[in-house]
Amino acid sequence: MLAVGTKAPDFTLPDQNGDMHSLSDYRGKKVILYFYPKDNTSGCTKQACGFAERYPQITEKGAVVLGISKDSVQSHKNFEEKYKLPFTLLSDPDHQVIELYDVWKEKKLYGKTYMGIVRSTYLIDEKGDIVKALDKVKPADNPQQMLNQLG
Numbered sequence: 271m272l273a274v275g276t277k278a279p280d281f282t283l284p285d286q287n288g289d290m291h292s293l294s295d296y297r298g299k300k301v302i303l304y305f306y307p308k309d310n311t312s313g314c315t316k317q318a319c320g321f322a323e324r325y326p327q328i329t330e331k332g333a334v335v336l337g338i339s340k341d342s343v344q345s346h347k348n349f350e351e352k353y354k355l356p357f358t359l360l361s362d363p364d365h366q367v368i369e370l371y372d373v374w375k376e377k378k379l380y381g382k383t384y385m386g387i388v389r390s391t392y393l394i395d396e397k398g399d400i401v402k403a404l405d406k407v408k409p410a411d412n413p414q415q416m417l418n419q420l421g
Contacts, residue, residue, distance in 0.1 A: 286346035320413030
């Protein structure tokens with residue numbers, strides 16, 4: 271994980287509509303930047319729907335939500351439409367940003383070792399500094415946890 275108190279690295283990625291987004295586009299707002307393994311899986315769906323449910327309260331507190339996975343733009347579009355997600359999903363198929371934010375790690379499942387995204391969330395302040403960094407977050411708890419962090 272990147273350290274709290276450091277500047278969040280800027281990046282540019284396509285969203286679920288193919289439009290490009292840079293982290294620097296969100297200066298002046300708080301950003302909940304969350305990394306998740308895969309669209310349409312149970313944990314990722316639970317987490318995304320939790321953020322969707324709380325999105326009005328999140329925006330009231332001057333924040334936005336950006337979700338990043340290595341899924342394609344089309345996969346994100348289908349995920350967004352299926353669950354009516356009101357926030358931006360960014361596609362990082364080459365996992366450049368995923369690695370930049372240090373969430374591409376060795377994982378184990380059923381005795382097999384592989385590389386993948388460790389479910390992680392960063393809270394970035396209006397100036398672009400990391401104020402909270404959480405790894406191995408629980409999908410059901412993370413949206414409320416981040417809403418609470420907004421104060």
